[in-house]
Amino acid sequence: MHRTEVVVTGLGAITPLGGDVASTWDALLAGESGIRGVVLRGHEDAGLPDTVAGTMAIDPAESLPPAQARRLDRSQQAALAAAAEAWADAGAPEVEPDRLASAIGTGIGGVRTLLQEDDVLEASGTRRVSPRTVPMLMPNAAAALISIEYGARAGVHTPVSACSSGAEAIALGAGLIRAGEADVVIVGGTEAAITPITVAGFAQAKALSRHTVEPASASRPFAADRSGFVLSEGAAVMVLESAEHAGARGARVHAVLAGAGIAADAHHITAPAPDGSGQISAMRKALAQAGLTPGQISHINAHATGTPVGDVAEAHAIGEVFGRATVTAPKAALGHLFGAAGAIEALIAVLSVEHGVIPPTRNLTAVGVDPDIDLDVVAERRDAPQKAVLSNSFGFGGQNVSLVVTGARRHASPTASTTP
Numbered sequence: 001m002h003r004t005e006v007v008v009t010g011l012g013a014i015t016p017l018g019g020d021v022a023s024t025w026d027a028l029l030a031g032e033s034g035i036r037g038v039v040l041r042g043h044e045d046a047g048l049p050d051t052v053a054g055t056m057a058i059d060p061a062e063s064l065p066p067a068q069a070r071r072l073d074r075s076q077q078a079a080l081a082a083a084a085e086a087w088a089d090a091g092a093p094e095v096e097p098d099r100l101a102s103a104i105g106t107g108i109g110g111v112r113t114l115l116q117e118d119d120v121l122e123a124s125g126t127r128r129v130s131p132r133t134v135p136m137l138m139p140n141a142a143a144a145l146i147s148i149e150y151g152a153r154a155g156v157h158t159p160v161s162a163c164s165s166g167a168e169a170i171a172l173g174a175g176l177i178r179a180g181e182a183d184v185v186i187v188g189g190t191e192a193a194i195t196p197i198t199v200a201g202f203a204q205a206k207a208l209s210r211h212t213v214e215p216a217s218a219s220r221p222f223a224a225d226r227s228g229f230v231l232s233e234g235a236a237v238m239v240l241e242s243a244e245h246a247g248a249r250g251a252r253v254h255a256v257l258a259g260a261g262i263a264a265d266a267h268h269i270t271a272p273a274p275d276g277s278g279q280i281s282a283m284r285k286a287l288a289q290a291g292l293t294p295g296q297i298s299h300i301n302a303h304a305t306g307t308p309v310g311d312v313a314e315a316h317a318i319g320e321v322f323g324r325a326t327v328t329a330p331k332a333a334l335g336h337l338f339g340a341a342g343a344i345e346a347l348i349a350v351l352s353v354e355h356g357v358i359p360p361t362r363n364l365t366a367v368g369v370d371p372d373i374d375l376d377v378v379a380e381r382r383d384a385p386q387k388a389v390l391s392n393s394f395g396f397g398g399q400n401v402s403l404v405v406t407g408a409r410r411h412a413s414p415t416a417s418t419t420p
Contacts, residue, residue, distance in 0.1 A: 006174045007246050007408065008254045008350050010090025010239030012082040012188075015344055016054030016232050016334055020085055023057070024344075025351050028333055028359045029381050033216035035230050035335050040196055049203050052215040053194045054232025054335030071132055072145070073110035074192035078235035078340075079142035080149065083186055087150060090239035091251060099183040101154035102146045103173040104237070105165030107339030107395070108193045109139030115195055142190050143169075146237075154182040160339070162395030163303070165189050166236065167342025167403055171260035173240050183245040188237035189343035202231065205270070209306060219336075220363040221304035221329035222311050222377045224370045229305040232335030236344035243409075253408040255350040258292070258388070261285025265398025272310060273398065276317030282400035283321045283390060290404040292388055294322045297404070299358050299378070301349045301391040304329035305336050314392065315373040326376040332362035342393030342401060349389040349405045358382040 011021045016034025018024035027034070039053045060077035061069035063084065069077055113136040120128050135141055140158040147156045155176065159168035166189020173185035202208050209218040209228040220226040246253055263285060265278035272279065287294065300318060304311050304327070318325050330348050337344055352358060364379045388406045395401075 004178045005243035006177050006240050006257045007243050008238050008257055009241050009246050009251045010086040011254060011347055011350065012085030012089060013234070013236040013344060013347055014056055014058065014060055014078050014081050015234040015236070016057060019058035021347070028330065028348065029357065031360050031362055033333050033362060034232065035215045035218050037215050039194060040199060046196065048196055048200055050212045051199050052212050052218045052230055054230060055194065056234050073113040073136045073141070075106060075110055075190045076136070076142045076145055078192055078233070079104055079188070079190035079237065080145060082188060082235040082237040083146045083149065086186065086237040086239050093184055093241065093249060093251065095184045095245070097151045097153040099154055100150065100152040101157070101173065101176055101182040102143045102152045102186045103157040103159070103169040104143035104146060104187070105159040105161065105169035105189040105339055105343065106139050106142060106191055107160065107162050107165050108191065108198070110137035110141065111193045111195055111198065113137045115197065146186055150186065152186065161399040162397055163336070163338055163341055164393040164395035164399045164401040165339035165342065166344070167346060167391065167393035167401035168262065170238065170257065170343065170346050170403060171262060171401055174257050174260055177240060177242050183242050185240045186237060187240055188235060189340035190235035191337050191339040192233040193338060194231055194233055199231065207307060217363050219306050219332050221302070221306045221332050221361060222369050222373050222375070223364050224367045226306045226308060226311065228307055229331065230335035232337045234337050234344065235340050236347045238347060238350070255353045255408050256406045257403065258406040259286040259288070259290030259404035261289065261402045263400045265400065267398050270396050272313040272394065276313055276320060278398055278400045279314060279317035279392070279394055280320050282402040283317070283392070286390060286402035286404045290388070290406065292404065297322065297388050297390050298386040299326040299328060299389055301345050301389055302327045302329045303392040303394045305331055312370065312372050314394065315375050319374055324374055324376060326358070326378060328358050328378045329361045330359060345393065346391045346403050346405070349391040349403070352386045352389050353405050353407050356383060356385045358386065
């Protein structure tokens with residue numbers, strides 16, 4: 001029995017580090033930060049804390065026709081911008097509409113539109129509310145808009161699984177290809193939820209970083225003095241194809257999406273399972289689907305948000321599967337893109353494999369790694385072949401997704417499968 005190989009042929013992103021993939025990657029490798037100073041003002045009476053956040057490096061509306069941009073929520077604008085870059089990077093593949101699908105995850109969707117239009121309703125009444133409110137706020141709009149833009153009729157999917165949404169969309173897209181339901185799937189995640197209510201909610205849950213004096217040092221995954229995460233926004237999109245389809249058209253292949261594992265904690269709505277069972281299961285499932293052993297993973301792209309409890313829990317789960325593994329934590333530079341986090345970090349894993357480098361983890365030099373975390377956390381970039389990278393995304397609700405990316409094989413002919 002053969003197994004269809006899924007390859008990555010297109011990459012697109014708009015993040016706090018850059019307005020596209022190249023600028024994001026270059027800034028990450030250089031150890032730069034996308035975290036900026038106070039971004040929400042005018043809410044002092046409500047007691048909103050000083051807020052640092054990872055706002056997008058460029059306004060996504062600038063990449064769209066003005067009339068179209070006005071009809072979209074910021075999260076939808078970002079998704080379309082990233083998708084356009086990914087589609088162009090893939091060479092705008094010719095594919096039958098019924099063999100093309102989209103899967104774009106989001107944790108919250110169009111919350112900015114919801115809040116803005118609610119303010120309009122309260123201030124000016126029903127007649128002033130935009131008739132476009134519902135399509136601008138609904139979580140599935142980004143995936144649907146991409147489907148419309150590229151004529152994808154094989155299905156439109158929107159995983160909404162908190163911080164693992166983007167990674168789950170990638171796993172879902174790969175599954176569609178392996179099941180023979182699509183040849184090409186546009187996958188990824190998007191989020192633009194830096195608003196007073198989301199910040200207040202996370203602040204009340206004591207989940208946000210308290211290191212706000214120097215924004216660039218606020219996000220400190222694995223650091224001994226970490227105090228919480230930094231909320232960010234952006235989008236990342238990849239084009240996945242069957243190896244047969246990519247080979248037949250002579251496409252450049254960035255990497256292979258070799259495995260995906262999905263598991264649930266069934267424990268608590270926000271806290272990870274104390275024994276790490278869900279996270280361990282997701283990682284082992286991803287390895288099994290990829291046909292790899294733990295020792296064949298070059299490094300792990302950790303979920304690592306910078307919370308005191310979450311980082312230790314993930315470190316212990318990684319230790320259970322891999323022992324003392326080498327890890328990197330991109331959220332130190334990017335902040336936490338919530339529903340888009342898994343997508344941008346999977347994209348970073350693809351680039352790590354393609355270019356043979358482990359990106360650095362910022363903000364470890366002053367205090368070092370938490371002594372309770374027995375991992376080799378990469379503080380300075382390392383240039384070395386990365387044959388296989390595992391990327392973790394763990395979300396509220398106990399939703400765990402792990403993805404395995406490996407180097408692109410040499411497709412001398414359009415072969416569709418490998419033997420597991």
